[in-house]
Amino acid sequence: MNMFVQLWKSLYSPKDIARFRFQGIGKTIGYVFLLTFLSILPMAYYLTTSFVEGIRSTSALLQNELPSFTIENGQLHSSAKEPIHIDQHGFTIIFDSTGQVTKEDVERFNNAIGLLKHEAVLVANHQPQYYSYSTFPDIKITDKDVHTFIETLQSLLPVFIPLSLLIIYLFASTSKFIGISILAFFGLILRSTLDKKLQYRHTWIMSAYAVTLSTVFFTVMEALQTVVPYAPFIHWFVSIAVLFLAMKEVPSAKPQNE
Known part of the structure; x- marks a missing residue:
């Protein structure tokens, strides 16, 4: 499935997020890089235009x-x-x-x-x-x-701005991977509560898609230059909620016959 299609489905379909758990880890990593790239576009635009205008005006x-x-x-x-x-x-x-x-x-x-x-x-x-x-x-x-x-x-500027944006992208990607890894550990806790047969690999992949809704929301807010109060709390609450709903779509572990 195309990554952009996956991004679209991850916005509204926990069932599809649950299905993504079987795909390769490499594709999921690529998806995280894509999601991070899209998320920094508004900031990159405003930062670049502000910096260029500031340099010209100051001069x-x-x-x-x-x-x-x-x-x-x-x-x-x-x-x-x-x-x-x-x-x-x-x-x-x-x-x-x-x-x-x-x-x-x-x-x-x-x-x-x-x-x-x-x-x-x-x-x-x-x-x-x-x-x-x-x-x-x-x-x-x-x-x-x-x-x-x-x-x-x-x-x-033709060298400085791309280099600065690259550093921002690498930092944002690192933060995104760390956040997904932490969310995946929450997934292991939810696994026991929901009685689902999942490994950390599965919860990590599902977590990568579970953060999509929150990431897109804050990207839009950044593009509109709107400050969202309690942003970290909202991000984690929405991400955990989406992961929880996705894990509910996973079949429960079958009881072993005695």
């Missing part, structure tokens, strides 16, 4: 709208007497050498770059990253140095 603003500055001894220095807040095409840039703005203030934005008193903050699709100036205590950095660095970074 233009450094030349036209931000004052000259230096980063020295772990601090940002400029002639600005108050924070500068700029919104451009859905991207926010905050420049603050006064120390009034905190990293938590920058984190509130969907996509933003904050050059703060003691650190730089990059927010892409609500995911913040921090870069402390104290990492370079003996180096003096000027706005011209930053502009040169951004131009270099722009030229490396």
